[in-house]
Amino acid sequence: MPLFREGAATPIANDGPAPVPLADWLQDRHGAAVALANTDDVNCLQPHLADLSLIVLHFPKFSDGRAYSQARILRERMGYGGEMRATGGVLQDQLPFLLRCGFDSFESDQKGFGEALMRARTLFSVVYQPTEDGRPTASQLRLVSRRIMATAAE
Amino acid sequence: MPDAHFYSYDDFDRRLVAERVEQFRDQVRRRLAGELTEDQFKPLRLTNGLYLQLHAYMLRIAIPYGTLSSRQLRKLAEISRKYDRGYGHFTTRQNLQLHWIKLEQAPDAIAALAEVDMHSIQTSGNCVRNTTADHFAGAAADEIEDPRVWCEIVRQWSTLHPEFSFLPRKFKIAITGSPNDRAAVRVHDIGLRLWRNDRGEVGFEVIVGGGLGRTPMIGKTLREFLPKDEMLAYLEAALRVYNRYGRRDNLFKARIKILVHEIGVEKMREEVEAEYESMKDSALKLSPDTIEAIAQHFAPPPLRPKRTLVPEVEALKLEDRNFALWLKSNVAPHRVAGHAIVTASLKPAGAPPGDASAAQMEGVADIADAYSYSEIRVSHEQNLVLPHVAVEDLPAVYRALDKLGFAEANIGKITDIIACPGLDYCALANARSIPVAQRISNHFAALARQHDIGDLKIKISGCINACGHHHVGHIGILGVDKNGVELYQISLGGDVDFGHTALGTILGPAVPAEKVVEAVDALVTTYLEARAEGERFVDTYRRIGAQPFKDRVYATV
Numbered sequence: 003m004p005l006f007r008e009g010a011a012t013p014i015a016n017d018g019p020a021p022v023p024l025a026d027w028l029q030d031r032h033g034a035a036v037a038l039a040n041t042d043d044v045n046c047l048q049p050h051l052a053d054l055s056l057i058v059l060h061f062p063k064f065s066d067g068r069a070y071s072q073a074r075i076l077r078e079r080m081g082y083g084g085e086m087r088a089t090g091g092v093l094q095d096q097l098p099f100l101l102r103c104g105f106d107s108f109e110s111d112q113k114g115f116g117e118a119l120m121r122a123r124t125l126f127s128v129v130y131q132p133t134e135d136g137r138p139t140a141s142q143l144r145l146v147s148r149r150i151m152a153t154a155a156e
Numbered sequence: 157m158p159d160a161h162f163y164s165y166d167d168f169d170r171r172l173v174a175e176r177v178e179q180f181r182d183q184v185r186r187r188l189a190g191e192l193t194e195d196q197f198k199p200l201r202l203t204n205g206l207y208l209q210l211h212a213y214m215l216r217i218a219i220p221y222g223t224l225s226s227r228q229l230r231k232l233a234e235i236s237r238k239y240d241r242g243y244g245h246f247t248t249r250q251n252l253q254l255h256w257i258k259l260e261q262a263p264d265a266i267a268a269l270a271e272v273d274m275h276s277i278q279t280s281g282n283c284v285r286n287t288t289a290d291h292f293a294g295a296a297a298d299e300i301e302d303p304r305v306w307c308e309i310v311r312q313w314s315t316l317h318p319e320f321s322f323l324p325r326k327f328k329i330a331i332t333g334s335p336n337d338r339a340a341v342r343v344h345d346i347g348l349r350l351w352r353n354d355r356g357e358v359g360f361e362v363i364v365g366g367g368l369g370r371t372p373m374i375g376k377t378l379r380e381f382l383p384k385d386e387m388l389a390y391l392e393a394a395l396r397v398y399n400r401y402g403r404r405d406n407l408f409k410a411r412i413k414i415l416v417h418e419i420g421v422e423k424m425r426e427e428v429e430a431e432y433e434s435m436k437d438s439a440l441k442l443s444p445d446t447i448e449a450i451a452q453h454f455a456p457p458p459l460r461p462k463r464t465l466v467p468e469v470e471a472l473k474l475e476d477r478n479f480a481l482w483l484k485s486n487v488a489p490h491r492v493a494g495h496a497i498v499t500a501s502l503k504p505a506g507a508p509p510g511d512a513s514a515a516q517m518e519g520v521a522d523i524a525d526a527y528s529y530s531e532i533r534v535s536h537e538q539n540l541v542l543p544h545v546a547v548e549d550l551p552a553v554y555r556a557l558d559k560l561g562f563a564e565a566n567i568g569k570i571t572d573i574i575a576c577p578g579l580d581y582c583a584l585a586n587a588r589s590i591p592v593a594q595r596i597s598n599h600f601a602a603l604a605r606q607h608d609i610g611d612l613k614i615k616i617s618g619c620i621n622a623c624g625h626h627h628v629g630h631i632g633i634l635g636v637d638k639n640g641v642e643l644y645q646i647s648l649g650g651d652v653d654f655g656h657t658a659l660g661t662i663l664g665p666a667v668p669a670e671k672v673v674e675a676v677d678a679l680v681t682t683y684l685e686a687r688a689e690g691e692r693f694v695d696t697y698r699r700i701g702a703q704p705f706k707d708r709v710y711a712t713v
Contacts (some may be wrong), residue, residue: 027580032576037690040696064199064322065199065282065398066322067319067321067322068399068400068401068404070318070320070321070322071319071396071400072400074319075525079434093196095179095200098316098318098320098548099316099318099319101362102319108440114191116226125175125179126172126175126176127171127172127175128168128169128171128175128177129316130172130174130312130313130316130317131313131317131319132438132439132440133318133319139439139444140168140172140312141167141169144166144446144449145443145445145446145449148445148449149185
């Protein structure tokens with residue numbers, strides 16, 4: 003399955019460590035890459051995050067959105083900073099959502115996926131929800147402009 | 157729209173909707189070019205409100221919290237003329253549906269909506285749907301606070317939410333700001349009810365897990381009192397729990413009501429509160445400044461108290477019996493003296509409930525411009541509302557609505573029927589709903605008789621998905637298919653009034669289509685004979701039980 007990372011329209015080499023299923027990995031914690039089912043509780047990784055450089059989250063179907071929640075908990079609550087990969091039903095129209103939830107690599111064999119990835123972060127120039135991607139929300143930007151207006155009026 | 161007294165888009169909102177139109181245009185192009193399979197395209201078109209129905213595509217247009225400007229309503233008329241067959245159908249979720257859309261024209265129709273700051277985003281699909289509200293919001297005499305401020309905050313937060321766009325199933329939120337709930341908050345995935353506690357603070361009661369459909373349930377209280385500024389954090393926590401634990405193995409068990417039912421409301425509360433602990437002090441907490449900026453958009457129009465007793469109104473009441481009845485049923489108290497809230501009935505005798513032609517939409521827009529600060533509401537009972545009418549203008553408004561065919565004095569009465577589109581349009585339906593509604597409407601058309609019968613809500617669904625809310629009708633009618641024959645199951649005693657919310661009980665065996673009117677007539681006759689002073693149909697039913705109704709119906713049909 004072709005592997006993509008933001009910044010390149012063409013697939014990158016998939017030559018990193020092979021991810022180990024969570025249950026196996028927890029037994030001997032061998033290697034720095036772990037693969038989760040979307041029903042796994044991500045909290046059990048809390049003590050081990052420093053040992054991990056890749057967490058793979060799975061979409062059994064594109065319409066099964068559980069991994070979005072796993073991703074945000076890992077990034078925002080647990081502070082995971084390594085690579086986070088989406089596998090399974092990964093289609094280009096999900097990319098704006100995936101990026102906002104903290105995914106940064108993607109397995110997909112959809113035609114045009116790489117080109118879509120290049121555009122995905124700017125497809126929508128406005129966001130309403132605060133997430134770990136740090137983009138200022140419409141509400142925050144409005145607040146700033148109101149403060150500027152108020153200062154200018156003084 | 158600087159003159160609007162509700163939220164109007166700023167550049168951020170406008171840009172997002174424009175970018176969404178372009179994204180959808182590209183998706184349609186890829187579908188037509190064969191780059192997307194129908195399977196892959198389906199969720200994309202659905203999150204833009206485009207359904208494939210029996211005869212054509214249907215576009216469901218969001219009308220946030222049921223509030224429209226006259227300019228927006230005129231544009232809807234224009235779109236229905238240009239891209240559809242010159243009429244539209246207002247739904248129980250305060251949306252407008254156009255049932256004859258061509259796929260290749262859908263991006264243009266959606267672009268035309270964006271011209272008046274409207275869209276069809278998330279009117280379908282397993283995401284947070286259009287948030288509904290009391291249709292009398294901002295005008296009702298009994299209101300604590302305008303719920304639309306909070307609906308708008310939810311609208312923005314839920315639009316293209318990165319985490320909650322692929323939930324187990326659709327998610328509907330309703331908000332009310334009045335003790336007399338007109339938004340049916342106990343039959344939504346989440347209902348929010350503004351109320352004032354002993355300390356004088358206004359906050360939300362959070363209700364979870366209500367819903368109709370094939371497994372109707374009354375929502376349960378998740379949080380008695382939530383400070384208003386914590387609304388988004390709490391919603392995000394609740395949605396996350398649902399996204400992670402809601403069932404995905406069975407489409408019919410995927411709504412949050414099933415999760416709440418299976419794990420119990422205590423466990424649900426524990427899970428949500430645990431999530432919420434980690435979120436309540438995050439960027440989701442609403443600053444006073446942010447709330448105030450949204451609230452300013454909803455500043456009420458500058459109504460000055462006026463005389464409540466107007467000679468012309470009093471004279472016309474004596475002269476025109478229908479006008480007198482109309483004042484009783486279609487006109488509600490406004491919070492400013494000398495004003496009223498007028499409901500335009502989209503249920504004239506024999507008409508399909510909720511339908512309006514392009515010309516009728518334009519007519520209502522004209523009336524709103526002249527008499528109601530250019531504002532119109534869509535009610536979940538599929539009528540249109542003029543929220544700010546001066547009492548002295550009531551005769552003129554009545555005459556103007558009468559010309560459009562929208563002055564039927566039947567609001568809350570037996571012919572103010574809620575019905576889903578049914579088998580005439582819908583691919584899911586087992587039976588027709590609209591023709592049944594039309595026959596009942598014709599049978600009980602005499603206004604004096606309707607007013608004698610009094611408040612009686614009939615709700616009709618063409619299948620167990622319950623889009624016509626039959627479970628909460630005083631008389632509920634459900635179309636079922638038995639070996640290719642359309643039959644109708646009747647239930648009694650449903651109610652959405654706050655404090656009385658109840659699901660109806662099935663009366664007995666389903667009746668054939670041609671016997672529905674006789675059955676309803678038998679129910680009404682039973683009530684009229686048994687009623688005590690001041691009792692509505694549903695009150696009599698509660699007092700005497702189902703048996704007398706059952707005996708009469710099955711002796712008749």
